[in-house]
Amino acid sequence: MTGGALIVGASQAGVQLAVSLRQAGYRGPVTLVGAERHPPYQRPPLSKAFLTGKADAATLELRTTDFYRQHGIDLVTGERITGIELDEAGTGLARTAGGRTLPFDRLALTTGARTRRLEVPGAGLAGVLHLRELDEAERLRRRLTPGARVVVVGAGFIGLETAAAATALGAHACVVEAADRVMSRAVAPPISAFFQQAHLRRGVEVRLEAGVVELTGAHGRVTGVRLADGTVLPADTVVVGIGVVPRTALAEELGLACDGGVLVDACGRTSRPSVVAAGDCARAPHPTLPGQRVRLESVPSAIAQARAAGATLAGAPEANEEVPWFWSDQFDLKLQMAGLADGHDRYVLRGEPAAERFSVLYYREGALVAVHSVNAPADYLAGRAALARGASIPAELAADTGTSLKALVTPVAAVPAAQ
Ligand SMILES: Cc1cc2nc3c(=O)[nH]c(=O)nc-3n(C[C@H](O)[C@H](O)[C@H](O)COP(=O)(O)OP(=O)(O)OC[C@H]3O[C@@H](n4cnc5c(N)ncnc54)[C@H](O)[C@@H]3O)c2cc1C
Structure with a gap:
């Protein structure tokens, strides 16, 4: 054949x-x-x-x-x-x-x-949506009207981006998350804390450590989200963003x-x-x-x-060695990430979260493994370039915003051992 x-x-x-x-x-x-x-x-x-x-x-x-x-x-x-x-x-x-x-x-x-499905009673009601495909996004877009009540289940990237978009369109968005912080699988605690507060400041309700036990409905349509503590959050639309x-x-x-x-x-x-x-x-x-x-x-x-x-x-095997990178836009906040923070044993905060412009650098055994930046593209680019070259940025110096990160990039051998 x-x-x-x-x-x-x-x-x-x-x-x-x-x-x-x-x-x-x-x-x-x-x-x-x-x-x-x-x-x-x-x-x-x-x-x-x-x-x-x-x-x-x-x-x-x-x-x-x-x-x-x-x-x-x-x-x-x-x-x-x-x-x-x-x-x-x-x-x-x-x-x-x-x-x-x-x-x-x-x-x-x-x-x-x-998309992963929510396995609770009511998950099949009309008005319960997922967001992976264009057709699903079109359905959701039609429902994000001023005054609409949207509950987003899951405070990952897609859940938070959806809440930001819904709020920008005049809907009331509430994000429900089982973990004790937002984006907990991907980012360090200061970034989670910053985004939680930034969403609150822009009008999004965020409920952490909240387990969803049921989606309530009437006449086949969703009307609310019942949490484990008995609270029922009213909803015309529920967006399930609990991973893939x-x-x-x-x-x-x-x-x-x-x-x-x-x-x-x-x-x-x-x-x-x-x-x-x-x-x-x-x-x-x-x-x-x-x-x-x-x-x-x-x-x-x-x-x-x-x-x-x-x-x-095609018959010409090639290895992929690219340093992973990713981004997320939430309101006017651009989160840019390079490298993999998995297994980090230390992180350093650079800049002021209160100014909505800062970075977190992650280290494993003294070597830089990832950089996450919020509205700080120069930090992100310097970190990504260092990771691509197998270089590092000394943790002891990384917090000094008086020096550009680019100027701190050092060959890995010269990086002091982690404390
Ligand atoms: C809402 C949303 C926002 C995102 N935002 C970002 C972002 O900001 N930055 C970023 O880097 N990434 C983002 N992502 C993730 C990114 O879109 C995915 O990583 C990327 O699409 C993966 O591409 P893929 O081709 O591997 O798989 P997919 O995009 O999942 O495509 C797989 C395709 O294969 C088709 N298919 C599956 N099985 C069959 C079959 N048996 N026969 C025929 N067709 C089949 C599916 O229908 C689908 O169209 C986002 C994803 C979503 C959903």
């Missing part, structure tokens, strides 16, 4: 993988299949500019129709791949829900992730090793090296975490992994 390269999942990683295949010199047919009816689009604005009406669907498209045509990429939208047969040589046949069969001799999985689950079903059916994501090496190869995977569905090694694999949910990471996987699928 032949048929060229088949890429399952047409979003950030899938599109980049198709482009990178071509850039690596692959000349065979490329078929990019996506289950959504829209041509591939950017998701980050769905909880930011698109929600507030500053961007429309057309501006979100990743590439034009002409681009796919010019690069010989056969884009198939609105078709879900439901089964894949793969032989020992790495060739096979995929079937879609619509009854199409697609032969291939190279296979890439970029199936991304789906990687889509690994096809990989598992193919017998590929999966553990919290499709396991891949730095070149994007799965446990069947002829098959590659990239993006939110994949768990990959990371240069700053020796011996560990991480699954990241970010556009830069999806692009970097897909570049490597595309080159690998």
Whole structure:
């Protein structure tokens, strides 16, 4: 069986993988299949500019129709791949829900992730929404009208961005979070405390250590959120933002090793090296975490992994060594992050949270591992550049705002050992 390269999942990683295949010199047919009816689009604005009406669907498209045509990429939208047969040589046949069969001799999985569902009574009521796809964002946008009562479950990036957008549109937003601080999985306590206060100052209600036990409703529509302490928060709309689950079903059916994501090496190869995977569905090694694999949910990471996987699928294996970076826009606050703070044993606060402009630098065994900046792009850029070069910024000097971070970048060997 032949048929060229088949890429399952047409979003950030899938599109980049198709482009990178071509850039690596692959000349065979490329078929990019996506289950959504829209041509591939950017998701980050769905909880930011698109929600507030500053961007429309057309501006979100990743590439034009002409681009796919010019690069010989056969884009198939609105078709879900439901089964894949793969032989020992790495060739096979995929079937879609619509009854199409697609032969291939190279296979890439970029199936991304789906939203985690809230498992409480009432979770299926009308007015309970998730935010992952354009159609969902369109439904939510229509409901964010002045005076609307919106409860957001989950104070992660998407939950807080949604609350900020709802408030900017005149709705009343209340964020409910089970943990004792916002964005607790990703940032240090000073950043959590700052964003909690910043949201309160801008009119968002934030309830921490609050477990949701039920969504109440009338006539099939949601009317409120009942918390474990018995409080019922009135709501016309509930947005569930409690994380995502990687889509690994096809990989598992193919017998590929999966553990919290499709396991891949730095070149994007799965446990069947002829098959590659990239993006939110994949768990990959990371240069700053020796011996560990991480699954990241970010556009830069999806692009970097897909570049490597595309080159690998074209026969020119390439390792992804990019330092992860990420951003979140909440009101007028831009949070920029570089590196991975996982396992840090020390952090240093630089600047004044009260001035809404500061950074946190994270260290592990004396070496810089991540930088998070709020409205401080120069700090972020210096930190990201240092991490990319394997350099550091001495923790003892990092808090001195009289010296630019860029001037403090030091080769790792010169960094004093952690106390
Ligand atoms: C609201 C929102 C805001 C975000 N904000 C940011 C941000 O500010 N910064 C940032 O870096 N990242 C952000 N992200 C995360 C970022 O969008 C994701 O990391 C990125 O989209 C991952 O790309 P992906 O291609 O791996 O997966 P996905 O974008 O999840 O795409 C996977 C695609 O595969 C399709 N698919 C799955 N299975 C099949 C199948 N069997 N057949 C056919 N198609 C299939 C799915 O329908 C989907 O379209 C945000 C995400 C959301 C939802």
